[in-house]
Amino acid sequence: MNFKQASAFIGLLATSAIALSTAPAQAFNFASGNLSGCTTGGTSCTTNDGFNITATGGTLQSKTVNNVTGLGVTGQGVDGEINLGESINLLLPGGSGILKSLDLGFMYQPGVFGDEVWERATVTAGGLMGYLTVQNNTTALWEVAGLGISQTLTALSNSTQSGGGLYSILNPFGNNVVSSVNLTPYTYSTSEVPGIGTDYRNSDFSLIGAQAERAVPEPTTLAGLGIVAGLLATSRRRKANAAS
Numbered sequence: 001m002n003f004k005q006a007s008a009f010i011g012l013l014a015t016s017a018i019a020l021s022t023a024p025a026q027a028f029n030f031a032s033g034n035l036s037g038c039t040t041g042g043t044s045c046t047t048n049d050g051f052n053i054t055a056t057g058g059t060l061q062s063k064t065v066n067n068v069t070g071l072g073v074t075g076q077g078v079d080g081e082i083n084l085g086e087s088i089n090l091l092l093p094g095g096s097g098i099l100k101s102l103d104l105g106f107m108y109q110p111g112v113f114g115d116e117v118w119e120r121a122t123v124t125a126g127g128l129m130g131y132l133t134v135q136n137n138t139t140a141l142w143e144v145a146g147l148g149i150s151q152t153l154t155a156l157s158n159s160t161q162s163g164g165g166l167y168s169i170l171n172p173f174g175n176n177v178v179s180s181v182n183l184t185p186y187t188y189s190t191s192e193v194p195g196i197g198t199d200y201r202n203s204d205f206s207l208i209g210a211q212a213e214r215a216v217p218e219p220t221t222l223a224g225l226g227i228v229a230g231l232l233a234t235s236r237r238r239k240a241n242a243a244s
Contacts, residue, residue, distance in 0.1 A: 026050055026093045029103065029209030030069050035062055038071070050093030051210065057086035063106075063206065068157050068164025070105045070206030081106055081204040082121075082183055088207055090181040094214045099125065099181060102172050103208035105157070107134050107165040116201040117193055119165075120186035126178040131186060132167060134159050140167045147174055166208060177215045183207060 028037070028047040037048030040062050044054040053060065058075020070080070077083030092099070107119045120133040130144040138155045149172075157164035185203035188196050196202055 026097075026214065027100075027209070027211035029211075030062065030071055030207075035069065035071070040071070051212075052091040053207075054089045054091070055086070056089070057083075060088075065106055066157060066162060066164045068105050068166050068208065070208040072106075072204075072206040077200045078204055081200070081206050082185055083200060083204045084185050084187055084198050084202055087182055087184040090183070090207070090210060092179060092181075092212045092214075096177050096179040097212040097214040098175055098177055099172055100211040100213055101168055101170050102181065102210050103156075103166065103168045104132055104183075105164050105166040105206050105208040107132070107140065107167065107205045108159045109134050109136065112159065112161055112165075114201055116196060117188050117203060119203045119205060120188075121203070121205050122184045122186045123169075123172065124182040124184075125173055125180065126176060128173050128176065128178075130169075130172055132169065133186075134165070137163075142167075142169050142172065144173060147176075149174070165205075168209075181210070 026049045028049040028051050038045040038053060040060045043059055044052065045060060046052050053071065055073045058073040060071060061074040061080045062069060062071050063080025071088070072081035073083065073086040073088065074080065076085040082088055102123065104121050107121065108115045109118055110116055118134045120131055123130045123132065128144055128146050130142060130149070132140055132142050134140045135152070137158050137160050140153050140155070141150065142153055143150045153167045153169060155163065155165070155167055157166035159165040185205065188202055190196055
């Protein structure tokens with residue numbers, strides 16, 4: 001293989017999709033006592049597992065309801081939950097990876113803790129948008145229209161006065177590699193819910209936990225790049241010898 005051929009091969013590799021595998025999962029879960037890695041009170045923190053969390057619209061605050069502990073924002077509404085006008089952004093360790101699970105809590109139905117709607121969370125990642133909506137005492141619906149995902153989740157802690165309204169979304173965005181996840185409440189309009197206001201009775205919830213795997217190139221891909229690099233070096237040496 002001459003220098004031009006090797007260069008063309010490298011170009012082909014660069015423009016083709018690089019196969020991915022996953023490294024061991026890096027995970028955090030506030031309910032498992034990992035909140036110590038993320039000091040509340042400021043606008044950002046980093047968990048023991050390397051997830052960076054940033055609050056918008058207030059400061060980070062944890063809370064516990066019916067033995068479920070989560071992280072929200074204090075500033076616009078209910079302390080320790082993400083209220084209208086607030087958001088939490090979750091940056092994955094290493095800058096990107098595959099989100100394996102996302103746990104959201106304190107999601108209730110009308111009549112529970114003064115809520116007036118079937119609470120809905122908006123989750124955005126890498127241009128994809130998903131919604132988690134409470135359906136009844138024990139289920140919620142996770143939907144990502146852009147991926148054709150629609151799955152019913154069973155509560156880990158029920159959406160009742162005695163529960164934590166806790167749901168775990170497995171592979172929320174499939175195997176798509178994302179860098180960050182943004183969490184905001186869905187705002188119901190008066191056309192959807194007549195007379196609805198813009199306080200906690202609309203939608204609010206908390207981040208309970210997440211798990212991610214870092215995406216890395218397949219060993220065969222790395223080996224192929226190494227071979228090409230070796231061929232380029234050999235080609236350069238031959239050209240140098242021919243010129244001398």
